[in-house]
Structure formats: structure tokens, C-alpha cells
Amino acid sequence: MKKRINVGVVGLGYWGPNLVRNLRSIPDCRVKTVCDLNEERLRHIRSLYPEVEGETDFQRMVNNPEIDAVVIATSVRFHYPMAKASLTAGKHTLIEKPMATSTAECEELIEIAQRKGLVLMVGHTFLYSAAVRKIKEIVDNRDIGDLRYISARRLNLGLFQKDINVAWDLAPHDISIILYVMQELPFSVNCRGGAHITRGVEDVTSMSLHFSKERSAIIHSSWHDPRKIREMTIVGSRRMIVYDDISAQEKIKIYDVRVERPPHYDSFAEFHYAYHYGDTYSPHIKQDEPLKTECGHYIECIRDGAVPLTSGTAGLEVVRILEASSESLKLNGGPIDLWPQPNNGYSASPFPGQSMSPLMARSGQTVAPFPVAASRGNGNGTHAPFAKNGGNGTSAPFAKNGNGKAAGRNGHAAKVTAAGR
Ligand SMILES: NC(=O)c1ccc[n+]([C@@H]2O[C@H](COP(=O)([O-])OP(=O)(O)OC[C@H]3O[C@@H](n4cnc5c(N)ncnc54)[C@H](O)[C@@H]3O)[C@@H](O)[C@H]2O)c1
Numbered sequence: 001m002k003k004r005i006n007v008g009v010v011g012l013g014y015w016g017p018n019l020v021r022n023l024r025s026i027p028d029c030r031v032k033t034v035c036d037l038n039e040e041r042l043r044h045i046r047s048l049y050p051e052v053e054g055e056t057d058f059q060r061m062v063n064n065p066e067i068d069a070v071v072i073a074t075s076v077r078f079h080y081p082m083a084k085a086s087l088t089a090g091k092h093t094l095i096e097k098p099m100a101t102s103t104a105e106c107e108e109l110i111e112i113a114q115r116k117g118l119v120l121m122v123g124h125t126f127l128y129s130a131a132v133r134k135i136k137e138i139v140d141n142r143d144i145g146d147l148r149y150i151s152a153r154r155l156n157l158g159l160f161q162k163d164i165n166v167a168w169d170l171a172p173h174d175i176s177i178i179l180y181v182m183q184e185l186p187f188s189v190n191c192r193g194g195a196h197i198t199r200g201v202e203d204v205t206s207m208s209l210h211f212s213k214e215r216s217a218i219i220h221s222s223w224h225d226p227r228k229i230r231e232m233t234i235v236g237s238r239r240m241i242v243y244d245d246i247s248a249q250e251k252i253k254i255y256d257v258r259v260e261r262p263p264h265y266d267s268f269a270e271f272h273y274a275y276h277y278g279d280t281y282s283p284h285i286k287q288d289e290p291l292k293t294e295c296g297h298y299i300e301c302i303r304d305g306a307v308p309l310t311s312g313t314a315g316l317e318v319v320r321i322l323e324a325s326s327e328s329l330k331l332n333g334g335p336i337d338l339w340p341q342p343n344n345g346y347s348a349s350p351f352p353g354q355s356m357s358p359l360m361a362r363s364g365q366t367v368a369p370f371p372v373a374a375s376r377g378n379g380n381g382t383h384a385p386f387a388k389n390g391g392n393g394t395s396a397p398f399a400k401n402g403n404g405k406a407a408g409r410n411g412h413a414a415k416v417t418a419a420g421r
Helices: 016-024 039-048 058-063 076-088 103-116 130-140 166-182 290-304 312-330 341-345
Strands: 005-010 029-035 053-055 069-072 092-096 120-123 147-157 188-194 204-210 216-222 224-236 240-244 252-260 274-281
Touching: 005 016, 005 058, 005 290, 016 029, 016 039, 016 069, 016 290, 029 039, 029 058, 039 053, 053 058, 058 076, 069 076, 069 290, 076 092, 076 103, 092 103, 092 290, 103 120, 103 312, 120 290, 120 312, 130 166, 130 224, 130 240, 130 252, 147 166, 166 188, 166 204, 166 216, 166 224, 166 312, 188 312, 204 312
Parallel strands: 005 029, 005 069, 029 053, 069 092, 092 120, 147 216
Antiparallel strands: 147 224, 188 204, 204 216, 224 240, 240 252, 252 274
């Protein structure tokens, strides 16, 4: 029998308990220790899982020789110091999104992981969802024609954060999905926003990413909206996809609609756009919990020594875009250059000495095989929605904050199915 991977999880606020619950369901994995400065949170988790050890000192947890891997689910400002301590102690490390507060921090973590031969993974949870993988399959099969643009809305009332703005909190999910579907890095970003509640912390932002061939993406993030909306529209030259992550039954709808310009016309009177309205189709999506797939993938990568789908480099790409969005906010929406277009042929990394993320890499890297089958709605792996008449289809960095209490919005009960913020 294979030795189980012993995992330590730090941060038992809102998200950490979901990670603990899912890691415990992976046969090869044992949650050995959970860590939080807040003893009440520790007591709560230990009341659910009495066999798990509780720890308040993160450094002591990573120094434990019995721990093989660490999962970090604390506030963003702790991600870098904790991940550095974990990797330095020789532990595989999974960091929640966003990976860190700057590209410099991400680059250092990637370098340490590479030098020590450790798995470094980032919790871009939505890339492990069957719906997103289905969208990728549809786009890759060119069922929607040429991909033109993507618009994303992630809105809610709260949860207000004090140390990061809403783009850093919510947009990592949309950015990671957009890069995954586009298979390209943007050459520039613009971002505008407003801070209505906490001075200097934007609670609503509108970000646009610009890609080659006139392709673009718009991301609207808000903590200041009456409704919870998690929606993405993927517009192609032939069809369009609407992805509604809140919908229980029809997360993805494919609209057979398009508009075309007349190929040639002699007079203005002859000029008519041609609108096509066809069927709407909703493929079956398997209802797996993305976080469980993510946790299983982490353990598999540790076992196989493979690069995760959401590697440190993928985390860095997202943080680079967030960093640029913050620069753009200061310029009231002015454009910030990112990766120059020639690099968007994906042959080389824009970061010296680093390979592109597995999402972008075309060759040369062993990317962990991913259970693609989980995303196949029609069971045979091919997707042709309109082929048939579809329809059913205590060390200093980890010290407590000023008032001696752990920063956190605690008291949230672990959800049965974790929904990413
Ligand atoms: N992948 C997703 O879909 C998703 C969803 C929600 C949150 N997240 C991410 O998870 C992370 C945590 O978010 P949250 O909402 O759970 O935060 P939270 O504030 O609710 O919880 C953080 C916990 O970390 C603990 N903590 C802080 N410093 C500590 C230290 N030095 N040692 C030990 N414990 C410490 C706090 O006491 C608190 O219990 C964030 O990075 C967030 O972006 C990811």
C-alpha cells in the first residue's frame, strides 16, 4: 500500500474548512495537522475531526518532519511568507488564490520550489470545475467559431476585505478561466474602479484585458451589488456560451446566434446586418465538487512529481495582471503593458528563466494528466451540440495582528459544497 501524504492546513476561516473536508476525502491523503491562530476555529475543526492535530504555531507545523505537504488558506498578505517558510522546510505547497501580493514574491516562490524539486500549486479552483472544462472543450473544438471576446461578472454584497481590493479578491477566478480558455496572455490591461465604503480599497472594478487579433475580455467585480452573480459570456463568430455558475441545472447554455456583415454591397440601402437566431442548448455537466478535484490533483502531482495545471507560474501570470490592474487604477484606467505580443506565440516565457504555465506551454513540460473525462457531458468525449437536435442535452511573519487576534471572518460553517467567492 502506498504511504499516505501527510498534509497540514493553515487558515480555518471561511475557505480552509472546505479544503480540510475535501483533502480528507482523498484516499492517499491524511490531514495530519490544522493550524490557526484562532483557538475557537481550531476547536471547531477538531470537534468535527477529532483525529486531526491542532496547532497555533505555523512554523512549528512546517518544521514537523511528518508533514509532507502544506495548504495555505490565510489572508493574501500571509501567502508569501508562509509559502516561503513551507517550501524552505522542504514541503510541497498549495497556496490559495491570489498566489501572493506581487510578481516578485511569486517569482521567488517559484524559484525555491524549482530548486528544491517541490510541487507549488495555486488554488485557481474554477479550472477544476466540469463547467469550465466543458467550455474549454467547446472553444477548442471551434464549435463557437473564432473566439471574439469574453465578459465576466462576479458580483455580491461583500464580503468586504480590508487589505485587498475587490479585483484581487474576486477577479483571480475570472482571469484564470479567461487565460485558460483564451490560451494566450494579454498584451495590456486597463482598470477603473470606485472605493465607496473603505477609503483606498476599491469595492467595484471594471478591468479589460487585450489580446492579439482584436480579442478582449472584460471583468466586472463588485462587493457592492444586491445580487450574487457569477456569470461569464464567451462570444464566438458562430455561437455564444453563457456560463452561470449559480445555476444548479443549466450552468452552460450555448446560443446558436450570430451577426454577420454582408460580404459586399453597392449602396447604403443594400447594407443589412444578417442576424441568425437558432436553438439554445444546455449540455449536461457532471456535478463534481471542483475543490475535491483540485485537492486530488495536488496529491497526484506530489505522487507523480508532475507540474500542476494551476502551477506557481499560472499563479504568477494572474498576479502580474492584478498588479497591472492596480497600476491602471492609479492612472484612472490608463493602459498598462503586460506581455508584448510576439511572446504570445507561447514559445517562451515572458519571465526570464521560467517556463510558461502549463496552460500556456506548448511543449517541453510534463503537465500532470488531468481527468478530462470529468468534464465530458455527453459521455463519448466528443462535443457537437448542434449536430443532433440537441436539447437535453510564532515566528515573526506569522504573528498575530495588532490586537492579538487573528484577522479573519470566522464563524462561517463549512459548506457542503464549497462555492468559490
Ligand atoms: N479558491 C476559492 O474559491 C476561494 C474562496 C474563498 C477564499 N479563498 C481564498 O482563501 C484564503 C482565505 O480566505 P478566507 O475567506 O477563508 O479568509 P478568513 O479571513 O476567513 O480566514 C483566514 C484564517 O487564517 C487565520 N490566520 C491568519 N493568520 C494566521 C497565522 N499567522 N497563523 C495561523 N492562522 C492564521 C485566521 O485566524 C483565519 O481563521 C484567501 O486567500 C482567499 O482568497 C479562495
